[in-house]
Amino acid sequence: MLMSNDAAIATERIQRLHEAAREAARSGKDQRARSHVRRAKRIAQRHRLSLPDRFDRFTCADCGAYLLPGRSARVRTQNGHVVITCDCGSHARYPYDDQ
Numbered sequence: 001m002l003m004s005n006d007a008a009i010a011t012e013r014i015q016r017l018h019e020a021a022r023e024a025a026r027s028g029k030d031q032r033a034r035s036h037v038r039r040a041k042r043i044a045q046r047h048r049l050s051l052p053d054r055f056d057r058f059t060c061a062d063c064g065a066y067l068l069p070g071r072s073a074r075v076r077t078q079n080g081h082v083v084i085t086c087d088c089g090s091h092a093r094y095p096y097d098d099q
């Protein structure tokens, strides 16, 4: 796929923010993780990019937290779906096959 240079840079920044959010969440820095997530979403919006599926799925649509299964989120499967529940009570369902 051909991308403008701008979009390529934005994609890379989003990728870095994803990694930074995951690292922050793993070390218990939830607020920092949240701000990385927020920044990534802003960049994506500005450049009309969508977040990578794996990033999108591990962020809470309601509170913006980076979800770490077993720590800040519960994951269970139900009727062929994966249900991820955030600490804030919000949950999201995804088709299992798509993982």
Ligand SMILES: [Zn+2]
Pocket (backbone or CB within 6 Å): 060, 061, 062, 063, 064, 065, 086, 087, 088, 089, 090
């Ligand atoms: Zn949440």
